[in-house]
Amino acid sequence: MRVLVQGAGVAGLTAAFELARRGAAVTVAETGHALGGNASWFAGGMLAPWCERESAEQPVLDLGRDAADWWDAATPGQVTRAGTMVVAAPRDNGELERFASRTSGHRRVDEDEIALLEPDLAGRFRRGLLFPDEAHLDPRQAMAALHDRLADKGVEFHFGADASAVSGFDRQIDCTGMAAGDDRLRGVRGEMVILNTPDVSLSRPVRLLHPRFPLYVVPRTDHRFMVGATMIESRSTGPVTARSMMELLSAACALHPAFGEAEIVETGVGVRPAFSDNLPRVEARGRTVAINGLYRHGFLLAPAMARQAADLVFSQDRTKELAHETVGQRRSA
CATH class of the missing domain: 3.30.9.10 (D-Amino Acid Oxidase, subunit A, domain 2)
Structure with missing residues (x-):
């Protein structure tokens, strides 16, 4: 499966990693001319789901409690576990x-x-x-490390380009944040x-x-x-x-x-x-899956959102395969 990820912020990079590790051929298109400069670049990098529960809903704790383990596996040496x-x-x-x-x-x-x-x-x-049990990382170093890891996995990056500059993909993941033009944001x-x-x-x-x-x-x-x-x-x-x-x-x-x-x-x-409830969403819109609304929890919740998006992409593909198999069986009959 060929998948285009739009946006190279924390949502885009984590989505690209989850897709690549499951065998997809991934390309990342980013309108910026280099890594950084977006909201992810100015984040605190705190992987603190229990602290965030002070002002956030329970899903933030539920979705974020494994974030440090995810970042540790994806970017070895970047996570500090000091609470x-x-x-x-x-x-x-x-x-x-x-x-x-x-x-x-x-x-x-x-x-x-x-x-x-x-x-x-x-x-x-x-x-x-x-x-x-909380942890932290330096967002800029972690993003650079994740970029390098993705490049080693064969993920292609196109900086200074939007989705119109590349074509021929089976699915797209929209991780463009405010630039997505979603009126609900x-x-x-x-x-x-x-x-x-x-x-x-x-x-x-x-x-x-x-x-x-x-x-x-x-x-x-x-x-x-x-x-x-x-x-x-x-x-x-x-x-x-x-x-x-x-x-x-x-x-x-x-x-x-x-x-x-x-x-x-x-x-x-x-x-x-x-979004109005300050919780992120992963939504399917035809051949596109959108990740958005990470609010102040980008590095904390991006891994969980990336997993959900990858699950959705591959479940859609499997549904399509089953539909083709069913049609083929009917024609044979």
Whole structure:
């Protein structure tokens, strides 16, 4: 079976992998001229289904609990399994209790254990939650690794091209996100900043709870930290606003004051496609299967959506084969 995957974001790359591993001949067409630059490029890369359950529906936990295993198998060496730490200032302990009541898979940690797990946070927080089974990855490194793995499997990539530039496929997978033109989608703008400082070390993503502006900080390599992210109902892809920058940096400094002296390496904006219920969908439209609506859970839910899409493609093909066999049997009779 020849399958065209439209879009080389996290949905497209994971779909291509699932199809290729099942024996399909896969081609990926991406309108961008290189890997990256889409919403996936500015993601946090947190594989945190238990934490996300605080504001998401149960399917996010159900679909995302195996994501770390999938990424580990598809991109060996890219996943860090150190859990997630959730903390709050003493005055915001109510936020911590609310978070705990809405989630599972955590255990409570006191000031001494916080200092043991994250020495640079010693003395800054008295109570927290540790989600030990969660993980994280660097989205850009993971996407590059997945691209290389796909190329090794014989997947063809066409950058700077849309679906009209290639033809002759049995099925198509539409992973174009906001560009799909689906009127049911809304855009959720996420702004982020990458900071560089040798004065802070973190072993895992840390979420700082605040009643107005909760924040997460995800460690990268080379003393870099991804700080995010806003959630603004907007399709605008313009630069990070001054208000958002001030809030992100202020919250980062509340986590550790050394972030106040950090270098701002990069700012970025990603517009994430979301349906009204904030849950993704895999839908068949004739010979095309669409994956969309990953919202803020791209790297967490893309593997499960890719599996569903591949299941649907191959079940459609099998149904077609059975129909031909039935017609052939009738003609023989």
